[in-house]
Amino acid sequence: xxxxxxxxxxxxxxxxxxxxxxxxxxxxxxxxxxxxxxxxxxxxxxxxxxxxxxxxxxxxxxxxxxxxxxxxxxxxxxxxxxxxxxxxxxxxxxxxxxxxxxxxxxxxxxxxxxxxxxxxxxxxxxxxxxxxxxxxxxxxxxxxxxxxxxxxxxxxxxxxxxxxxxxxxxxxxxxxxxxxxxxxxxxxxxxxxxxxxxxxxxxxxxxxxxxxxxxxxxxxxxxxxxxxxxxxxxxxxxxxxxxxxxxxxxxxxxxxxxxxxxxxxxxxxxxxxxxxxxxxxxxxxxxxxxxxxxxxxxxxxxxxxxxxxxxxxxxxxxxxxxxxxxxxxxxxxxxxxxxxxxxxxxxxxxxxxxxxxxxxxxxxxxxxxxxxxxxxxxxxxxxxxxxx
Amino acid sequence: xxxxxxxxxxxxxxxxxxxxxxxxxxxxxxxxxxxxxxxxxxxxxxxxxxxxxxxxxxxxxxxxxxxxxxxxxxxxxxxxxxxxxxxxxxxxxxxxxxxxxxxxxxxxxxxxxxxxxxxxxxxxxxxxxxxxxxxxxxxxxxxxxxxxxxxxxxxxxxxxxxxxxxxxxxxxxxxxxxxxxxxxxxxxxxxxxxxxxxxxxxxxxxxxxxxxxxxxxxxxxxxxxxxxxxxxxxxxxxxxxxxxxxxxxxxxxxxxxxxxxxxxxxxxxxxxxxxxxxxxxxxxxxxxxxxxxxxxxxxxxxxxxxxxxxxxxxxxxxxxxxxxxxxxxxxxxxxxxxxxxxxxxxxxxxxxxxxxxxxxxxxxxxxxxxxxxxxxxxxxxxxxxxxx
Numbered sequence: 078x079x080x081x082x083x084x085x086x087x088x089x090x091x092x093x094x095x096x097x098x099x100x101x102x103x104x105x106x107x108x109x110x111x112x113x114x115x116x117x118x119x120x121x122x123x124x125x126x127x128x129x130x131x132x133x134x135x136x137x138x139x140x141x142x143x144x145x146x147x148x149x150x151x152x153x154x155x156x157x158x159x160x161x162x163x164x165x166x167x168x169x170x171x172x173x174x175x176x177x178x179x180x181x182x183x184x185x186x187x188x189x190x191x192x193x194x195x196x197x198x199x200x201x202x203x204x205x206x207x208x209x210x211x212x213x214x215x216x217x218x219x220x221x222x223x224x225x226x227x228x229x230x231x232x233x234x235x236x237x238x239x240x241x242x243x244x245x246x247x248x249x250x251x252x253x254x255x256x257x258x259x260x261x262x263x264x265x266x267x268x269x270x271x272x273x274x275x276x277x278x279x280x281x282x283x284x285x286x287x288x289x290x291x292x293x294x295x296x297x298x299x300x301x302x303x304x305x306x307x308x309x310x311x312x313x314x315x316x317x318x319x320x321x322x323x324x325x326x327x328x329x330x331x332x333x334x335x336x337x338x339x340x341x342x343x344x345x346x347x348x349x350x351x352x353x354x355x356x357x358x359x360x361x362x363x364x365x366x367x368x369x370x371x372x373x374x375x376x377x378x379x380x381x382x383x384x385x386x387x388x389x390x391x392x393x394x395x396x397x398x399x400x401x402x403x404x405x406x407x408x409x410x411x412x413x414x415x416x417x418x419x420x421x422x423x424x425x426x427x428x429x430x431x432x433x434x435x436x437x438x439x440x441x442x443x444x445x446x447x448x449x450x451x452x453x454x455x456x457x458x459x460x461x462x463x464x465x
Numbered sequence: 466x467x468x469x470x471x472x473x474x475x476x477x478x479x480x481x482x483x484x485x486x487x488x489x490x491x492x493x494x495x496x497x498x499x500x501x502x503x504x505x506x507x508x509x510x511x512x513x514x515x516x517x518x519x520x521x522x523x524x525x526x527x528x529x530x531x532x533x534x535x536x537x538x539x540x541x542x543x544x545x546x547x548x549x550x551x552x553x554x555x556x557x558x559x560x561x562x563x564x565x566x567x568x569x570x571x572x573x574x575x576x577x578x579x580x581x582x583x584x585x586x587x588x589x590x591x592x593x594x595x596x597x598x599x600x601x602x603x604x605x606x607x608x609x610x611x612x613x614x615x616x617x618x619x620x621x622x623x624x625x626x627x628x629x630x631x632x633x634x635x636x637x638x639x640x641x642x643x644x645x646x647x648x649x650x651x652x653x654x655x656x657x658x659x660x661x662x663x664x665x666x667x668x669x670x671x672x673x674x675x676x677x678x679x680x681x682x683x684x685x686x687x688x689x690x691x692x693x694x695x696x697x698x699x700x701x702x703x704x705x706x707x708x709x710x711x712x713x714x715x716x717x718x719x720x721x722x723x724x725x726x727x728x729x730x731x732x733x734x735x736x737x738x739x740x741x742x743x744x745x746x747x748x749x750x751x752x753x754x755x756x757x758x759x760x761x762x763x764x765x766x767x768x769x770x771x772x773x774x775x776x777x778x779x780x781x782x783x784x785x786x787x788x789x790x791x792x793x794x795x796x797x798x799x800x801x802x803x804x805x806x807x808x809x810x811x812x813x814x815x816x817x818x819x820x821x822x823x824x825x826x827x828x829x830x831x832x833x834x835x836x837x838x839x840x841x842x843x844x845x846x847x848x849x850x851x852x853x
Contacts, residue, residue: 156544156547156548156551159544160544163544163613163619163620164613164614164615167613167614167615167616167619168615170787191583194622195579195583195620195621195622196619196620197619197620197621198608198610198618198621198622198623198701198702199622199623199701220586222586225551225552225555226552226555227552227555227556228555230586231551231555231584231585232551232583232584232585233583233585233586234582234583234586234587234622235586235587313586313587314586399558
């Protein structure tokens with residue numbers, strides 16, 4: 078088991094990554110002296126598989142849990158669903174010492190976290206992410222929120238969990254498309270902060286796609302470690318944390334244009350990362366060869382790297398981008414990549430360049446065999462160049 | 466003009482109390498380098514009187530304000546109204562560097578503050594309280610929130626404003642019933658923390674009721690100073706801050722039972738404070754004579770000190786109390802008064818005593834002429850026994 082600390086002063090917490098952790102949920106809550114009444118918020122699919130284990134674990138440790146089930150999918154991140162959760166928490170007499178467990182993927186974590194952040198002016202909450210994407214990204218760092226018609230995550234808070242429990246066993250039942258979408262965030266960590274992780278992914282992708290336990294646990298742990306380091310330095314995204322949005326400016330806009338849920342978040346940001354790499358080639362001299370390497374890794378996973386838009390869709394995309402929270406006073410800013418493992422945030426990008434790259438044909442991905450210098454044996458957890 | 470600091474580290478801010486301050490709103494926002502786009506959230510009554518001054522002041526300083534008007538009254542503190550505000554902020558392209566101005570009473574401040582706390586994961590906000598209650602209480606300290614059917618303020622956050630502007634001129638047009646309700650919070654500060662303030666109120670109430678500018682400004686400033694001191698020591702109500710809830714446990718329940726808005730908050734907590742004083746007499750030996758003095762001050766203002774309930778209402782009241790956030794694991798806890806100027810929070814009160822006092826006849830209020838030792842000339846701003 079890996080245990081990673083997110084260093085945030087009095088709000089510090091740990092992420093545990095390993096197998097058979099779900100059954101230890103109750104014990105972990107007890108260790109932190111959480112209140113007696115609690116709600117496990119989950120979606121219908123996850124409830125069927127893991128709801129009972131979670132609830133029984135809590136009961137066995139003396140807690141009084143209630144199970145709140147929301148529909149699966151991005152549409153659950155709505156004010157309507159928030160209102161329904163509030164009512165159920167009140168009905169089950171949750172009060173300020175009570176807590177919420179988010180059991181599920183990113184949607185459940187974002188929704189349940191927002192409910193916890195605002196119910197009774199904020200009650201404790203615990204993240205039990207059951208998808209790869211949630212384990213390496215959304216469950217860590219305290220970003221919680223819901224969508225408005227006008228944009229994704231337009232409403233939310235920075236609200237840290239008391240702890241995160243990543244039970245890798247829950248990934249066994251994850252549909253292959255969702256698993257692959259999670260790998261898009263993993264590749265992101267390589268590009269933004271860790272060239273050794275990126276090289277390892279170029280080599281070890283077959284093992285990761287097979288969900289090999291050792292590869293999976295060390296890679297998930299490394300990603301959490303990188304995210305914890307970034308969040309520890311910039312909790313509320315006043316600067317550095319923006320690097321985690323690499324690929325997300327176009328990614329979020331694509332999700333909005335395609336209708337939330339049609340394109341998975343991981344699929345949208347795979348396209349977004351390749352797009353950002355191409356902008357980086359134009360603006361920062363990021364090598365064309367490395368643009369191809371980036372595209373190649375996503376292709377190995379089976380993720381999209383390009384999207385063809387008609388003029389109407391393109392206009393809709395621009396409209397959506399203008400509502401992105403990273404748009405400040407009308408200027409579109411991107412996270413761009415200088416070299417693999419190092420990015421710069423807040424880069425102003427001219428609109429006509431965005432349009433030009435959107436209209437360009439897809440990148441021809443490099444075959445990985447040609448990407449020299451990769452060393453799969455090098456442990457990503459001991460990357461010597463890494464600041465955290 | 467009085468300027469009082471709320472000491473909260475990086476979230477510290479000032480409360481300015483004086484005349485003709487509203488027209489300086491834009492300058493104050495500029496001084497803090499707030500973003501260009503902003504929304505002034507207000508209610509219909511306040512919009513008619515002060516909306517234009519606020520908007521013009523902002524425009525004159527280069528800001529781009531939009532005016533959002535909500536219905537007057539407690540019913541505006543709803544999720545539905547929050548959703549409507551979100552949509553209007555998105556429509557007017559407010560983003561993370563934008564800000565919200567809450568222009569109005571406690572309802573507007575709570576609603577607009579909650580919207581600001583959650584829009585785009587939290588944007589800047591400014592409190593411009595225009596009622597006495599909001600100036601001495603709700604605009605200071607960062608409690609924001611809305612009501613659920615299950616209870617008042619069940620949803621909310623601790624979210625501090627960037628500054629508070631109390632323009633005493635806005636009190637001139639305040640209806641007398643609302644003005645009196647605000648005095649209930651002012652009396653509270655005397656009871657919980659400042660016997661000299663209490664004595665001054667016993668003496669100077671006629672002047673306060675006439676809205677005498679000097680009396681009003683020094684009393685409002687003293688209340689803000691007390692509140693700032695308490696909040697500075699305990700921002701999120703893990704302990705001391707609970708003393709500010711003196712009279713609120715029964716008060717909130719009465720509001721819920723009577724239907725929000727029928728009984729003004731100040732009226733409900735006037736009854737609640739006398740009720741808490743009576744419980745204190747039973748449990749802490751608080752002198753019967755002082756229970757009478759407490760009742761007498763509220764009566765001087767013209768506030769209710771007692772409510773007669775039928776058995777059905779009493780049951781409803783108990784049900785409402787059980788949903789109060791100050792209820793922890795089923796035990797009803799009150800803030801009780803040891804002596805005027807000193808209270809204890811978290812006092813467990815047996816349910817049968819609550820019932821007994823609820824059924825008892827009203828307190829016979831003491832006439833103020835008999836309350837010896839009061840010294841109206843003593844400045845409440847220099848109360849020598851005060852820690853803040």
